[in-house]
Amino acid sequence: MNEKTFMRLLAAIVVLGVAATLIHLAYAVYAYQHCSIIYFIAKELW
C-alpha cells in the first residue's frame, strides 16, 4: 500500500470513528436527561 492510500484509509477510519463516537455521545446526553436515576444508579458497576 502506498503512503497516499494508507493516509486516505486512516482518514476514513478516523472520520467514521469520530462520527460514531459523536452520535453515541449525543444519544447518551439526550438519554441521560430523560433517564430513570434509580435505574441508572442500580446498574452501576462496583
Added chain:
Amino acid sequence: MKRRQILTLVSAVLFFALFNVSMYFVLTRRLSNNFSSATQAQMVDVGSYLPHNEASDLPDIDTGLMLEGELPVLDGAAALVPVYAAVIDTVYPEGCVTFEGGEFSSDNYYGENFAPDSKMQYRNTVRGYQAVVDGTADILFCAAPSEDQKAYAEDRDVELVYVPVGREAFVFFVNSNNPVTGLTTAQVRDIYAGKITDWSEVGGARRAINPVTRLEGSGSQTAMNAFMGDVPIGPKSPFAITGGAIGFSFRYYMDGIVENDGVRMLELNGVYPDADNIRSGDYPIIAEFYAIYRADNDNPNIPVVIDWLLSDDGQRLIEECGYVSVR
C-alpha cells in the same frame, strides 16, 4: 502493506472501539429512558393502579361517601398515583375513568392514554402544575411547588390552595453494593456543594462521588433545592460520571412503587427512612405532600374530596397507600 501501516490502522480502529465499548458499559447501558413504553415502569406502572379494576393494587377502604354530580379531575406526581387513584376507586362512581380507544394502554409518549374526559389523568409534576393552573385538572396531588411553578400561577393571576394530606421522607440512595450505609445531612450538603468528592471522605471506598440531580421543576428536585437552602449545588467533574452515584427521591416511590433491589436508601444522621421514623419525626427530612386546587375553582365536590381526605377514612387511605398521615 507495511507492518507499521497495518498496526496504525488496527490501532485506530481499536481506539474508537474501546472508547465506545467503555462508554457503553460505564454510561449508556444504564440509561433506561422514560420516552420508551418498555421502561415506563421505572416511573410508575399506572396500569397497576387503575381505579375500579379488580386487578389493581389499590387499598380497599370502606367509607360512607360516594360523589355525585360534577366530579373533579384528579392528577398528580408519579409517586402519588396510588393515592389519587385510590381516592377515585373509593369515592368516585365506576365509569369515570376512561381511555382513548376504550382500553388502557401505556404505549404513547408519556405512557398512558387517559381520555380527555377521564376523571383520572397522569401528567406528573411539571405538566400537572400547568394543568391545575390552566384548569384541565381540578385537584393535583404533588409535593411542594418549585419557584417556577409558583411563578407560572402568579403570572396568570391564579391563586392555588395547598392542603397537606400526607407526609413522606425525602431520601438519598446509592447502589446496593456501595459500602456506605448512612450519611449526615451536613455530609450530603457538602457532597452536592462539591466540597466532598470521594466516597473515602465519608467512610466508603476510594471512588469519586457522582451526585445526581433531577429535572428542574420535578417534585424531588424542588425538595432537594429546599434541603440545600442557601448552599448552591456545585459543579461536578465530568469524570464523576464514572464514580459511585448518589441520588434522591421520596421513600415510598423507591420502596413501594419502583422496588429496585439494585439501590439502597441511606440512613440520615443515623436514622433509616421508614414509616415509624417519619411518624415519630426522628427522620430529619420529612416533606408534606398536597392536594392542590385553584382558589376560584367552583366545582362543589372539591371541598368534599378535601374534607374526606382529611377525615379518618381519608387518612386511613393515605396510610394504606404506604404513606404517613398528617394527623
